[in-house]
Amino acid sequence: MSWNSQDLxxxxxxxxxxxxxxxxxxxxxxxxxxxxxxxxxxxxxxxxERGIAHRIARKGTESSKRLGRHRWVIERTVSWLAGCRRLHRRYERKPEHFLAFVGIAAALICDRRLART
Incomplete structure (x- = not known):
């Protein structure tokens, strides 16, 4: 999944x-x-304008290491979901079906994590 500034x-x-x-x-x-x-x-x-406080790294001046403390959980979770072959390529035409498979994948990931502990 790739985001750009127009998607924000x-x-x-x-x-x-x-x-x-x-x-x-x-x-x-x-x-x-x-x-x-x-x-x-x-x-x-x-x-x-919307009253949302932002912490956006500046190009050329700030290191992205400080932002990494907040982002790594999301990136790790997205990489776990990308490991599910059915989600890697979107085969379903209906968004409801795709969302259902995302839910199943998330449940399986949670089950595996809980089984390890």
Whole structure:
């Protein structure tokens, strides 16, 4: 899966309301971490206008090591899902079927992790 800077706005807009224990549901994330591929002024402005705090590495000045502390969990999980052959190439035409296979793959990954402990 490869993302580019044009995918950030639809991705953030598509986040469903976040359930919380107290108070109303939050409509947007409080914070966003991103690497140097998202270092554009228009994206920073767009996030600021929506009240989303951002931590985006700057091209040519900041090391991406600090961002890695927050990103490696997601990248590891995506690589585990990519290991499932059926998900590596999308064979299903209907998105509901593909999503069902993603759910099955996630359940199998969790089962394997729990069996190891």
């Amino acid at each position: 706005e639809p991705l953030v807009r598509g986040i469903p309301p976040i359930r919380s224990r107290r108070g109303p549901r939050r409509r947007r994330p409080a914070k966003l971490h991103a690497d140097k591929g998202y270092d554009y002024d228009h994206l920073r402005r767009w996030l600021r």
